[in-house]
Amino acid sequence: MTRTTSERPVDIEAAIPELSAYRGAGTRLHPRPGAPGPEHSSVGGPLLWPAGEPWPQCTVPHKRRFGERLSEVRTARRVLAGEPTEEEYELLRSFKRGRHAPWLTDTDPIPLLPVAQLYTRDVPGLNLPGDADLLQVLWCPFNAHGEERNVGVHLFRRRSSDVTEVLAEQPEPVVVGRAEYVPNPCVLHPERITEHQWGDLLSYAIRERLDEWEDWEDEDAVSYQFDLSIPPGWKVGGFAAWPVTGPQDVVCGCGQRMELLLTIDSREWDRGTRSWVPVEDRDAADTAANTPTGVVVGRNGRLMIFVCPEDWSHPHRTVLQ
Numbered sequence: 001m002t003r004t005t006s007e008r009p010v011d012i013e014a015a016i017p018e019l020s021a022y023r024g025a026g027t028r029l030h031p032r033p034g035a036p037g038p039e040h041s042s043v044g045g046p047l048l049w050p051a052g053e054p055w056p057q058c059t060v061p062h063k064r065r066f067g068e069r070l071s072e073v074r075t076a077r078r079v080l081a082g083e084p085t086e087e088e089y090e091l092l093r094s095f096k097r098g099r100h101a102p103w104l105t106d107t108d109p110i111p112l113l114p115v116a117q118l119y120t121r122d123v124p125g126l127n128l129p130g131d132a133d134l135l136q137v138l139w140c141p142f143n144a145h146g147e148e149r150n151v152g153v154h155l156f157r158r159r160s161s162d163v164t165e166v167l168a169e170q171p172e173p174v175v176v177g178r179a180e181y182v183p184n185p186c187v188l189h190p191e192r193i194t195e196h197q198w199g200d201l202l203s204y205a206i207r208e209r210l211d212e213w214e215d216w217e218d219e220d221a222v223s224y225q226f227d228l229s230i231p232p233g234w235k236v237g238g239f240a241a242w243p244v245t246g247p248q249d250v251v252c253g254c255g256q257r258m259e260l261l262l263t264i265d266s267r268e269w270d271r272g273t274r275s276w277v278p279v280e281d282r283d284a285a286d287t288a289a290n291t292p293t294g295v296v297v298g299r300n301g302r303l304m305i306f307v308c309p310e311d312w313s314h315p316h317r318t319v320l321q
């Protein structure tokens with residue numbers, strides 16, 4: 001099934017034509033629970049990883065003994081998706097955070113967890129350098145990396161035709177720092193959409209006009225930020241949203257302004273962003289359908305991955321909002 005974002009409730013460029021200079025495009029990924037294979041674009045699915053290539057591991061020194069058992073995270077989700085019996089509830093209550101991998105030192109390599117795999121043929125607007133046609137995103141699921149003490153994101157890109165044999169047994173960590181860093185297997189329904197720049201980055205004159213235009217008395221009224229600017233949910237490219245810190249310059253060490261590659265979102269929509277619920281999901285809008293991946297970053301926030309447009313070998317950066 002495809003996913004279709006409905007027309008915006010208001011044609012804001014008709015009201016404020018200058019906003020056309022701040023129009024952009026992104027690709028909503030619309031992850032939905034499924035059983036993707038290595039040949040599919042996915043979130044949390046098996047990767048098209050060459051049999052002869054070592055699986056990537058985290059070697060950054062940090063504690064990795066303590067957390068939740070990955071197997072228990074998966075069991076709990078499977079059980080809770082149905083109607084649990086009393087025995088199953090009993091089982092779930094026995095699942096606890098703990099020192100589940102006591103044999104691991106703080107520098108033992110641990111396998112990374114697949115987060116997303118995106119084929120350029122499936123995702124309009126995904127441009128990879130050279131002749132790569134496949135982007136693979138993995139992370140180390142512990143809050144222990146970088147200055148922000150976040151997950152450790154790793155990006156790989158490859159030419160899918162180079163992979164003649166796929167690694168059959170894909171390694172996994174035994175323990176994860178947070179259950180919310182384990183993505184449920186999802187298939188994707190990428191959709192190119194139009195969006196507008198984050199409000200704080202508009203010109204002063206346009207912001208003044210938006211202030212006049214918006215009805216601040218009525219909480220159900222159309223809002224630029226929630227309805228007309230940037231859609232919620234997992235997304236490739238497009239504009240960055242800055243609800244927590246306000247806009248930041250994300251600049252590479254080489255001086256280039258970095259580009260937003262991927263947004264990982266804790267929710268596909270919420271109360272404030274209901275106008276973005278795809279037409280096909282309207283009947284399920286009030287259910288847990290808005291959290292298909294099971295991933296939560298920050299406090300129900302977004303994790304944005306930026307890359308250097310000049311040279312992808314320059315370190316990428318992640319920003320949590």
Ligand SMILES: [Zn+2]
Nearest residue numbers: 058060140152
């Ligand atoms: Zn790590």
Ligand SMILES: [Zn+2]
Nearest residue numbers: 252254308314
């Ligand atoms: Zn750079």
